[in-house]
Amino acid sequence: MLTADNADSMKIRTITLAVERKSGEVDTLQTTLTPELLLGVKWTPPLTTYETRTTEYGFFESFPAGITYGWNVLSGYVRDLKYIFTADGAKSVGSFGAIGSLFPATWDWQRFWEMTAFISLMLAFMNILPIPALDGGHAFFLVCEVITRRKPSDKFMEIAERIGITLLLILMAYALFNDFMRFLF
DSSP, rough: OOOOHHHHHHHHHEEEEEOTTTOEEEEEEEEEOTTTTTOOOOOOOHHHSSSOOOOOHHHHHHHHHHHHHHHHHHHHHHHGGGGGGGGOOOOOOOHHHHHHHHSOSSSSHHHHHHHHHHHHHHHHHTTSSSSSHHHHHHHHHHHHHHHHHHHHHHHHHHHHHHHHHHHHHHHHHHHHHHHHHHOOO
């Protein structure tokens, strides 16, 4: 008959778990099994683990706080734009259906205005991208005109505008297609 002391038992019960993320990165976790050599996994809702904190601002304090918050949201959105060019990110492109799904099912004024402001920031940023037919494209061609000291020909501008509109229409059709497929499946 084999006997094991407590140290041997703990050595057997201590294991290393490897977790592979979607990006291919592998994290390792050390854990201890129960005396019955079982591993338990429990999902905890995030709202129960995070502390809720309320910060109140005066009238004049609210302006810099709002600007900071808006800047953080916009910079996070810009950082996340790189995911559009991945397979999963391309599937998440959407139009009116995707925008509607951002809002909660129950009415909440604060959430409504946060999402409205987020959508406004998103659209403002997209509009300043240097794509012909958007304001950013017009600004880009004006900067090029200032640098080269000559105006692009009307024929060139017409072709650039057509290419820009075509790209935007293709993107919009793709977004509508994604919304339609999400609705069906």
